[in-house]
Amino acid sequence: MIRILFVCLGNICRSPTAQGVFEHLVSERGLAKAITCASAGIIGTHTGELPDPRTRQHAKLRGYDLRSQARQFHAPEDFSTFDLVLGMDDANLRDLRALDPREEYRSKIRKFTDFCVALRTSEVPDPYYGGPEGFELVLDIVEDASLGLLQHLQSQR
Numbered sequence: 601m602i603r604i605l606f607v608c609l610g611n612i613c614r615s616p617t618a619q620g621v622f623e624h625l626v627s628e629r630g631l632a633k634a635i636t637c638a639s640a641g642i643i644g645t646h647t648g649e650l651p652d653p654r655t656r657q658h659a660k661l662r663g664y665d666l667r668s669q670a671r672q673f674h675a676p677e678d679f680s681t682f683d684l685v686l687g688m689d690d691a692n693l694r695d696l697r698a699l700d701p702r703e704e705y706r707s708k709i710r711k712f713t714d715f716c717v718a719l720r721t722s723e724v725p726d727p728y729y730g731g732p733e734g735f736e737l738v739l740d741i742v743e744d745a746s747l748g749l750l751q752h753l754q755s756q757r
């Protein structure tokens with residue numbers, strides 16, 4: 601089983617979107633027994649909450665039903681449990697690396713956008729304080745990076 605953890609700041613917008621979109625893709629390709637994923641936030645402020653209503657609404661329009669409950673990332677357990685820990689932006693990567701003081705898990709920490717295939721972007725921008733277009737952009741980037749991530753995992757098997 602390959603285990604993927606998506607991480608953003610609050611775990612109510614970007615990483616739950618990544619979890620829902622990637623899970624949908626994995627199950628559509630019949631790979632649910634081989635690949636599993638989850639999501640977590642750098643901060644614990646929203647622990648127990650469903651994804652932001654705007655995130656859920658925009659995802660629903662593309663056929664994704666997001667129902668994960670927010671939780672905070674915990675080192676070192678999450679680093680040892682998951683094979684890849686994928687941050688959404690540069691700040692997430694800095695925060696994750698700071699939680700790995702001995703650099704033991706450095707190779708597991710990657711940026712999700714490294715796996716983009718069609719889009720050229722270096723971050724999934726935080727949509728929390730912006731308008732609806734930000735939530736659509738998150739979905740566009742996440743769909744593209746999910747395809748690339750799945751290709752990457754399949755090429756490694």
Ligand code: 4NP
Pocket residue numbers: 608609610611612613614615645726727728
């Ligand atoms: P996310 O968006 O990191 O994509 O879940 C945010 C959600 C909440 C906050 C920041 C970003 N917040 O500061 O509460």
